Amino acid sequence: MxxxxxxxxxxxxxxxxxxxxxxxxxxxxxxxxxxxxxxxxxxxxxxxxxxxxxxxxxxxxxxxxxxxxxxxxxxxxxxxxxxxxxxxxxxxxxxxxxxxxxxxxxxxxxxxxxxxxxxxxxxxxxxxxxxxxxxxxxxxxxxxxxxxxxxxxxxxxxxxxxxxxxxxxxxxxxxxxxxxxxxxxxxxxxxxxxxxxxxxxxxxxxxxxxxxxxxxxxADQEAIEPGHTASFRTAFRRPQLIAATIAQFFYVGAQVGLWSYTIRYAEQNMTGMIERDAADYLFASLVLFGIGRFVGTALMSHVTPPRLLRIFAMASLCLSVGAAITGGQTGLVLLVATSFFMSIQFPTIFALGVSGLGPLRRVGASLIVMAVIGGAVLTGAMGFLSDRFSINAALCVPALAFLVVIHFAMRDHKQASVVDDSLAH
Structure with a gap:
């Protein structure tokens, strides 16, 4: 049409x-x-x-x-x-x-x-x-x-x-x-x-x-049979979609949690730093995130999306663990650098999850969108750990989340050779 x-x-x-x-x-x-x-x-x-x-x-x-x-x-x-x-x-x-x-x-x-x-x-x-x-x-x-x-x-x-x-x-x-x-x-x-x-x-x-x-x-109606209720039941039988939804839950939780507590991390790890100055590090994180999105998209013409997702998630894991362990100026730099490698994760997980769904694509996309509730759950978990231990200890939450993303990226995605970057977040 x-x-x-x-x-x-x-x-x-x-x-x-x-x-x-x-x-x-x-x-x-x-x-x-x-x-x-x-x-x-x-x-x-x-x-x-x-x-x-x-x-x-x-x-x-x-x-x-x-x-x-x-x-x-x-x-x-x-x-x-x-x-x-x-x-x-x-x-x-x-x-x-x-x-x-x-x-x-x-x-x-x-x-x-x-x-x-x-x-x-x-x-x-x-x-x-x-x-x-x-x-x-x-x-x-x-x-x-x-x-x-x-x-x-x-x-x-x-x-x-x-x-x-x-x-x-x-x-x-x-x-x-x-x-x-x-x-x-x-x-x-x-x-x-x-x-x-x-x-x-x-x-x-x-x-x-x-x-x-x-x-x-x-919007054009998609031919889904036998109705929307059945469509959701059918979607829940797609292991790739369910795995993507779970991975997205943890990824969004990691992203939101890290950015939510970047200022708090800077205050606790840099003596005398005020909130306005700490906001500069959040600003730097977002700039790196934007750069990483363009770099990652360019790399996808040479590296398959699942492999690139795995590499970026592994880098995010190492950097967040490094920030938790080292602290100070070095830890803050590592925390900021994590944003570069988070850049492609949301759209890549999304695209791999809906790949090959055909008429179930819209239903599948809705399920993955709902997974952003991870931003609420994991941020709450980080706050809980920060109160009881320290903000550095709370970084174990996004580190574990990146492990889930790595596991998802290692799955066999037979139809995931090309990422539909139209769903980038």
Whole structure:
């Protein structure tokens, strides 16, 4: 079937590309919020992990409903609804800061995540609907390039507009008078108000634009028999898909956990380092992640995806273990370097998992998307271990996760010689 011309839907394509930027920014602002909320609400490391737990719970719960909306009402409806939820969640930060309670921020983050579930579910397949189908991969690569730009923007927004440039630890805060402590912590909470208010208004503007822009019609229905319920039952009988779902659960948990606690690791391993300076190491991690994605994609023309995935996962394992053991400046450098080798893991696991599924591809993709709940579970586990031992000890969690990815990469993928990088995260 001939696809609509690119010129006809150029505004829709530009807006869709911007979605990759918007959700990248939201995801990595969470890493800043963890550091900010830890001090503002005097939380333990495990309690700060609630930020990622509620966030990825939203993804988990809304992945299938989002796919249903895209299928039944079209991509445009899914995108507009996703943007409205994203904007609503960001705007909820304002009253949450006024109330000054952690739980209200968690509700706002959950609403944002629900919106992002709709955006991510719609944006990747939508890019294949624009223009010449033989150039779909090129269009998707262009869109995916906006994602790491968004992640970097999120960290920079957090560093310069949320994180304080003052050094405060638990002891110095406890030494303040009740009045002075209350004023300090209140200012830390309210620091998130203006950035998220602006983000909410900008995203709302995107929602209004999406509502008036012309998009391609409803996604083509796939011939799945004998119905969606049977499709899921059939999908669960595919060992390769189940293995990919498990591997993705652990990989996403490792990625989210490492980035969530990079600032915390820097503070504990570098004497006198303040949060704003520690954010530079998170920034460097995301830059390396973006570079690694381009390098890894280029290498796949010479190395099979399963083999490259195994090499990158092994490197990630060694670097995370090295960071746990060495600590200090060396450990921090090793931790940052891990991001380069994490870069290709999500899309490669995804593509290998859905390879050869045929009409079950969409159902299989939904299952793998739901595996991002690993970002909540493993981040919580890292926080728990950090509170009881140290942040260095908590790095055993992503190390074990990379072992699972290595095991998956060593499986026999008969139809995995070419990675469908259109599903890159």
């Amino acid at each position: 001939k696809k609509p011309g690119a010129d006809r839907y150029r505004p829709a394509m530009i807006l869709t590309i911007s979605l990759f930027f918007l959700w990248g920014m939201a995801n990595n602002l969470n890493d800043i919020l963890i550091a900010q909320f830890r001090r503002a609400f005097t939380l333990s490391d495990f309690e700060t992990s609630f930020v990622q737990q509620v966030f990825y719970l939203g993804y988990f719960l809304l992945a299938i409903p989002a796919a249903m909306v895209a299928r039944e009402r079209g991509y445009k409806s899914a995108i507009v609804l996703g943007l409205l939820l994203y904007a609503l969640g960001a705007l909820l930060f304002y009253p949450a800061a006024q109330q000054g309670e952690y739980r209200y921020f968690l509700v706002a983050l959950f609403v944002i995540a629900c919106g992002l579930a709709f955006l991510e579910t719609a944006a990747n397949p939508l890019m294949t609907e624009f223009g010449d189908p033989t150039k779909a991969a090129r269009r998707l690569n262009l869109a995916q390039a906006a994602n790491p730009v968004g992640t970097v923007a999120g960290v920079l927004i957090g560093k310069y507009f949320i994180l304080s440039d003052m050094t405060h630890n638990e002891a110095s805060i406890a030494a303040l008078s009740p009045a002075a402590r209350s004023i300090l912590l209140r200012s830390e909470v309210q620091a998130v108000q203006t950035p998220y208010l602006i983000i909410g208004l900008v995203v709302l503007g995107f929602a209004i634009a999406a509502s008036v822009i012309r998009f391609p019609g409803k």
